Amino acid sequence: MEVPELLNICRELGVSWSINILDNNPYFFQGIDISELLANDYQIIDRTIDYIKKVKKEEPGLISIDGNSLEYVRNYYKGKVKEPPCVLAYTCIYLGSKGEVYSGCWVLKPVGNLRKNKLKDILQSKEYKKRAKEMFMRKCLGCTCGYSTNVRVEKLPYTIIEKLHTIIRNYT
Numbered sequence: 001m002e003v004p005e006l007l008n009i010c011r012e013l014g015v016s017w018s019i020n021i022l023d024n025n026p027y028f029f030q031g032i033d034i035s036e037l038l039a040n041d042y043q044i045i046d047r048t049i050d051y052i053k054k055v056k057k058e059e060p061g062l063i064s065i066d067g068n069s070l071e072y073v074r075n076y077y078k079g080k081v082k083e084p085p086c087v088l089a090y091t092c093i094y095l096g097s098k099g100e101v102y103s104g105c106w107v108l109k110p111v112g113n114l115r116k117n118k119l120k121d122i123l124q125s126k127e128y129k130k131r132a133k134e135m136f137m138r139k140c141l142g143c144t145c146g147y148s149t150n151v152r153v154e155k156l157p158y159t160i161i162e163k164l165h166t167i168i169r170n171y172t
Helices: 003-013 042-058 067-077 119-123 126-136 147-154 158-170
Strands: 100-102
Touching: 003 042, 042 067, 100 119
Parallel strands: none
Antiparallel strands: none
């Protein structure tokens, strides 16, 4: 298990560590065989996640991922996940080097360009609102980008999630 070695390097450098999920859905990974990189032994997955959670409890600043996200990672690698709604279009935007505006997702095409429109106008456009709604409802390519943000939202009380769904459905 390489995780203890990685955490030791993070300790030495004084940086925090996080984990992302192997995923070949985004366009830049399509066609790449990730099967050899995946652990097929569920005991290894459990030991690794349990170890990370133990270290996080002992040294909270060393690991920058929350417990719910770690459980999502465990279940993802065991093939037992239901994808949470994607809130990235509502929580962040990305800007490309040529002024492109992305709806919190590099995988999807830009929704506007700062060289042509003001950011405020792009974010209030029908196209951006449509994209955000589609992402929330998982009607896009599907990926694991931002899974920890999405998992945190999913873990909110059920009444808040239902209210969010209602707001998003009516978001035009």
